[in-house]
Amino acid sequence: MRRQTASRPDGSSSVSQPRARTVVVLAAGEGKRMKSALPKVLHPLLGRTLVGHVLAATGSLGADRTVVVVGHGADRVEAHLAGIAPAATPVLQAEQNGTGHAVRIALAAVPETAGSVVVINGDVPLLRSETVDQLVAAHEAAGAAATVLAAAVDNPAGLGRIVRDHAGRLERIVEERDATPEQRAIREINAGSYVFDAARLRAALGKLSTDNDQGEEYLTDVFGLLVDAGEPVGVHVADDATETLGCNDRYELAGLRRLLRDRVNERWMRSGVTILDPATTWIDVTVTVERDAVIDQNTQLLGTTTIGAEATVGPDTTLIDTAVGAGATVLRTHAVGAEIGPEASVGPYAYLRPDTRLARKAKVGTFVETKKATIGEGSKIPHLSYVGDATIGEQSNIGAATVFVNYDGVAKHHTTIGSHARTGADNMFVAPVEVGDGAYTAAGSVIIQDVPPGAMAVARGQQRNVDGWVLRKRAGTAAADAARRAGAAGAEAARRPGADDGGAVDRADGTVGPGADDGATE
Numbered sequence: 308m309r310r311q312t313a314s315r316p317d318g319s320s321s322v323s324q325p326r327a328r329t330v331v332v333l334a335a336g337e338g339k340r341m342k343s344a345l346p347k348v349l350h351p352l353l354g355r356t357l358v359g360h361v362l363a364a365t366g367s368l369g370a371d372r373t374v375v376v377v378g379h380g381a382d383r384v385e386a387h388l389a390g391i392a393p394a395a396t397p398v399l400q401a402e403q404n405g406t407g408h409a410v411r412i413a414l415a416a417v418p419e420t421a422g423s424v425v426v427i428n429g430d431v432p433l434l435r436s437e438t439v440d441q442l443v444a445a446h447e448a449a450g451a452a453a454t455v456l457a458a459a460v461d462n463p464a465g466l467g468r469i470v471r472d473h474a475g476r477l478e479r480i481v482e483e484r485d486a487t488p489e490q491r492a493i494r495e496i497n498a499g500s501y502v503f504d505a506a507r508l509r510a511a512l513g514k515l516s517t518d519n520d521q522g523e524e525y526l527t528d529v530f531g532l533l534v535d536a537g538e539p540v541g542v543h544v545a546d547d548a549t550e551t552l553g554c555n556d557r558y559e560l561a562g563l564r565r566l567l568r569d570r571v572n573e574r575w576m577r578s579g580v581t582i583l584d585p586a587t588t589w590i591d592v593t594v595t596v597e598r599d600a601v602i603d604q605n606t607q608l609l610g611t612t613t614i615g616a617e618a619t620v621g622p623d624t625t626l627i628d629t630a631v632g633a634g635a636t637v638l639r640t641h642a643v644g645a646e647i648g649p650e651a652s653v654g655p656y657a658y659l660r661p662d663t664r665l666a667r668k669a670k671v672g673t674f675v676e677t678k679k680a681t682i683g684e685g686s687k688i689p690h691l692s693y694v695g696d697a698t699i700g701e702q703s704n705i706g707a708a709t710v711f712v713n714y715d716g717v718a719k720h721h722t723t724i725g726s727h728a729r730t731g732a733d734n735m736f737v738a739p740v741e742v743g744d745g746a747y748t749a750a751g752s753v754i755i756q757d758v759p760p761g762a763m764a765v766a767r768g769q770q771r772n773v774d775g776w777v778l779r780k781r782a783g784t785a786a787a788d789a790a791r792r793a794g795a796a797g798a799e800a801a802r803r804p805g806a807d808d809g810g811a812v813d814r815a816d817g818t819v820g821p822g823a824d825d826g827a828t829e
Contacts, residue, residue, distance in 0.1 A: 335377055438547075458496055468480070666684040
C-alpha cells in the first residue's frame, strides 16, 4: 500500500523524540440508524463493546491520558467506562455540533495536554493496535502537524475522501455531502483515526466554521487549515482496509462480527488450534485457547473462557466464563462460570451453572444440571440428575435421576457426599445432609438424615404386591389377557375367602391384611 511521510515546507524532515500522548475517543453519537435504546458504542461484538474494542486498540500507546467524549446515553456509557477503563476521563458533549466541536470540548477538559493527540471514532472495532502504533509512529517520526489514517476501498459511498494534490500530498479531507462528483469518485477514504500535534490542533480548532452541509464543526477541516498555513501533514494508509470499517446499523454490525470472527478463528488455527467449522465457531476476543485443542462446529466460547491443551469442545456447545482443563471433553453443553478439570467429561446435554467445579477425570453426563457443586476427582454424575449446593468427594458415583433438594422455600442448604460413596438411582438428598465415605444409599430413597461412613441407607416404603388385582380391576384389557396367559395368580386370589382388591401385604409374615384400598399400590 502507498504511504506518504510528512515533511516540512522546506523539504527537510526530522525525527522527533517520543512525546506525551493523549487519546481522544469520539463516542457521543446517537447512532439513529441502529434503532436501539442502547447507545451505539455499547453494542457488543465478540466480547467487547464497540468502544471497548477501540480502547483496547489504543492501549499499547502508553498514553498519558484517555478522554472519551460522551453524549447520547452518557450515563450508561460512563458506567460502562468505569468498568472497562476506569482511568479514562469521560467528557460530556451535551449538543452534538460535530467532531471538531467534540475534540475542542475534550481538550478543554485537559488543558495541560501536549505532544501527540490521537483521535479515534468510537465505532471502528476492527482497528488493530499495530495499526494505531504505526500511525502514531509515522506521525511523530515525520514531525507532522497532523496525520490521517486512510484506506483504499472498492465502495467509498458515505465516507470522507482523501483529496491529494498533483504531487500526491494531502490537500484536504472532504465529507461526501460536500464533495464534488469528481471527489466522490476517489476511492481513498478517511478512516476516522488521526494524530495531531496538540498546540497546532488547538490553534486550528479555534478557526473551524459550520459552513457546510450539516452545519457542524468538522474535525477534518483542520487538515485543510493546516495545509493552507504551510504546516506538514501526512497520510498513513492502512494495510487492511477492513480495519477501518465502522457500522451504522445492525446489518453492518453483523458484517463486522463476521469479519472479526474470521480474524479470531484464523489466529487460533495458525497458533495450533483445530477448528473444524470456522463458519459456525464464535470465539470472543477475550478467550484463551491452548495448542492442540479441538473446537467442533456450532460452538461459542465467550467471556473469559479458557480452553486447555488437547481439550475437545463441541459440537453444539456454549461456554461462558468457563475454564476447561487439558484433555477434557465437553460435548453439547451449556456452561456459565464453571471450572472443568483436566481429563474431565461433560455432556451431552449438560448444564453447568455458576460455581460448578469438576476435578480431574470427574464426569457430568447426559441431562445433568449442576450449580455451586464441587465434584471430586474421578466422581461421576452420569445422567438425569440435579446437583445443587453440594460437595462430592473422590471416586463416588451418583445414581441416575438423583435430586439434591437444596431449597426449603426460604434458604439454600448444602449436601455433602463423601469419597468412594455409591448412591442409588432415584435418590433425593434433602439438605442439609451428609453421606459418609464409602456409604451406600438404596435406590428410591429419600435421605433426610446423615449416613455414617460405610453404612447402607434405605429410606423407602416396603413393597406390597396385591395378587390378582389386574384380573379383577382391569378385566378385558390386554394387561389382563397377558396376566392370564402367564399364569397369574388369579386362582389363588379366588381361593381366599373374603379377600378383596384392597388387600395389602402389611403383616410380618407377608400375608394380606384387610382394609387397604386398590390405590395403595399405584
